[in-house]
Amino acid sequence: xxxxxxxxxxxxxxxxxxxxxxxxxxxxxxxxxxxxxxxxxxxxxxxxxxxxxxxxxxxxxxxxxxxxxxxxxxxxxxxxxxxxxxxxxxxxxxxxxxxxxxxxxxxxxxxxxxxxxxxxxxxxxxxxxxxxxxxxxxxxxxxxxxxxxxxxxxxxxxxxxxxxxxxxxxxxxxxxxxxxxxxxxxxxxxxxxxxxxxxxxxxxxxxxxxxxxxxxxxxxxxxxxxxxxxxxxxxxxxxx
Amino acid sequence: xxxxxxxxxxxxxxxxxxxxxxxxxxxxxxxxxxxxxxxxxxxxxxxxxxxxxxxxxxxxxxxxxxxxxxxxxxxxxxxxxxxxxxxxxxxxxxxxxxxxxxxxxxxxxxxxxxxxxxxxxxxxxxxxxxxxxxxxxxxxxxxxxxxxxxxxxxxxxxxxxxxxxxxxxxxxxxxxxxxxxxxxxxxxxxxxxxxxxxxxxxxxxxxxxxxxxxxxxxxxxxxxxxxxxxxxxxxxxxxx
Numbered sequence: 388x389x390x391x392x393x394x395x396x397x398x399x400x401x402x403x404x405x406x407x408x409x410x411x412x413x414x415x416x417x418x419x420x421x422x423x424x425x426x427x428x429x430x431x432x433x434x435x436x437x438x439x440x441x442x443x444x445x446x447x448x449x450x451x452x453x454x455x456x457x458x459x460x461x462x463x464x465x466x467x468x469x470x471x472x473x474x475x476x477x478x479x480x481x482x483x484x485x486x487x488x489x490x491x492x493x494x495x496x497x498x499x500x501x502x503x504x505x506x507x508x509x510x511x512x513x514x515x516x517x518x519x520x521x522x523x524x525x526x527x528x529x530x531x532x533x534x535x536x537x538x539x540x541x542x543x544x545x546x547x548x549x550x551x552x553x554x555x556x557x558x559x560x561x562x563x564x565x566x567x568x569x570x571x572x573x574x575x576x577x578x579x580x581x582x583x584x585x586x587x588x589x590x591x592x593x594x595x596x597x598x599x600x601x602x603x604x605x606x607x608x609x610x611x612x613x614x615x616x617x618x619x620x621x622x623x624x625x626x627x
Numbered sequence: 628x629x630x631x632x633x634x635x636x637x638x639x640x641x642x643x644x645x646x647x648x649x650x651x652x653x654x655x656x657x658x659x660x661x662x663x664x665x666x667x668x669x670x671x672x673x674x675x676x677x678x679x680x681x682x683x684x685x686x687x688x689x690x691x692x693x694x695x696x697x698x699x700x701x702x703x704x705x706x707x708x709x710x711x712x713x714x715x716x717x718x719x720x721x722x723x724x725x726x727x728x729x730x731x732x733x734x735x736x737x738x739x740x741x742x743x744x745x746x747x748x749x750x751x752x753x754x755x756x757x758x759x760x761x762x763x764x765x766x767x768x769x770x771x772x773x774x775x776x777x778x779x780x781x782x783x784x785x786x787x788x789x790x791x792x793x794x795x796x797x798x799x800x801x802x803x804x805x806x807x808x809x810x811x812x813x814x815x816x817x818x819x820x821x822x823x824x825x826x827x828x829x830x831x832x833x834x835x836x837x838x839x840x841x842x843x844x845x846x847x848x849x850x851x852x853x854x855x856x857x858x859x860x861x862x863x864x865x866x867x
């Protein structure tokens with residue numbers, strides 16, 4: 388698979404940096420999700436993971452255009468692959484940092500929140516849960532990401548029920564994003580890598596990091612664990 | 628049923644405005660709750676209604692359960708009014724449009740819960756407070772009500788102050804603590820006008836109402852699961 392057309396992988400010190408390539412919207416379709424999951428799996432031996440993107444968008448959500456033309460049984464794989472990616476990130480034996488270099492909408496926003504730390508570009512881009520505007524329901528585990536990572540009722544209401552577009556300074560103020568970084572995409576990536584390097588330098592036992600993470604977000608973990616790469620029934624068709 | 632004596636309904640633009648009339652305490656008993664539920668159901672049936680506002684006249688928004696009435700048959704009547712309010716909360720959670728509480732006066736106990744069951748809360752700045760008076764009155768807070776408070780007042784210290792200390796919280800304090808969205812200066816009519824304006828803005832987003840209801844249930848799932856069997860759309864007769 389030509390995954391390098393979809394995402395690149397590089398090591399910077401102890402940090403495993405995955406970048407979604409190109410100027411497009413990095414819509415999450417089965418091909419991109421599969422490429423990201425492969426890239427995540429390739430992080431073995433690193434001390435921390437960063438997920439970033441090129442261009443104006445971090446990720447603008449699911450590939451609805453693809454889904455509307457795909458056969459029904461394949462549409463379900465997109466949701467299943469996303470669930471699997473979240474499971475892989477939750478079970479990853481190292482700290483994870485999302486470098487929100489551009490707009491993160493819907494599933495793209497969910498993907499950001501599935502990381503331990505979130506660094507976001509200060510001057511451009513916003514978090515946007517577009518489902519209410521687009522007339523789409525939230526699947527249960529997706530809402531669970533928000534319940535666990537956005538515990539404040541008002542923030543959750545504003546994001547989910549009002550479809551507020553939240554820029555970095557607002558997101559930091561509300562405790563959803565850890566840090567806003569001035570400058571361009573590269574500056575955001577560098578800041579995320581620096582943060583990840585600091586976490587890697589703590590020298591934590593990766594298995595313990597994963598187990599503590601699963602214990603911290605148990606409801607979310609329980610909803611996605613059967614889809615992860617290490618799920619015992621991974622060989623069987625996931626229940627969708 | 629002379630529901631007009633218990634609550635009035637009017638349309639202002641796209642906003643379906645329910646008002647508890649009169650200078651009394653608007654204490655909740657099965658008759659009043661039934662009238663409110665009818666008014667809420669009418670919002671769904673009202674063509675072009677895009678948002679709901681719940682307000683009141685006089686010094687009180689709602690001062691809690693009608694304990695004087697309940698004393699006539701304490702165990703039976705308290706259970707009956709609790710079940711009725713559980714149904715009202717279910718109806719509000721399942722409502723296919725955004726909801727705004729205009730806390731025009733004191734909101735105590737079950738009345739405070741009623742306000743918090745809305746998506747947005749505006750409150751009169753100069754008068755009135757939120758007051759979870761149960762601890763002072765020696766009344767328990769049952770499961771779904773506790774869940775409502777957990778979901779809508781996630782901050783532990785604030786919840787503790789409200790529920791365990793029976794703190795009387797003014798609008799300014801409630802806004803500061805993130806329970807109320809907006810404190811409005813002026814009189815009852817000013818609060819209602821502000822609530823209607825917010826509601827009109829939400830209605831203008833043109834959201835699919837069913838999606839709003841589904842996202843809301845996904846955002847507060849534990850609360851929904853505790854009340855859903857009591858809503859007007861519940862498949863079977865509620866267990867009382």
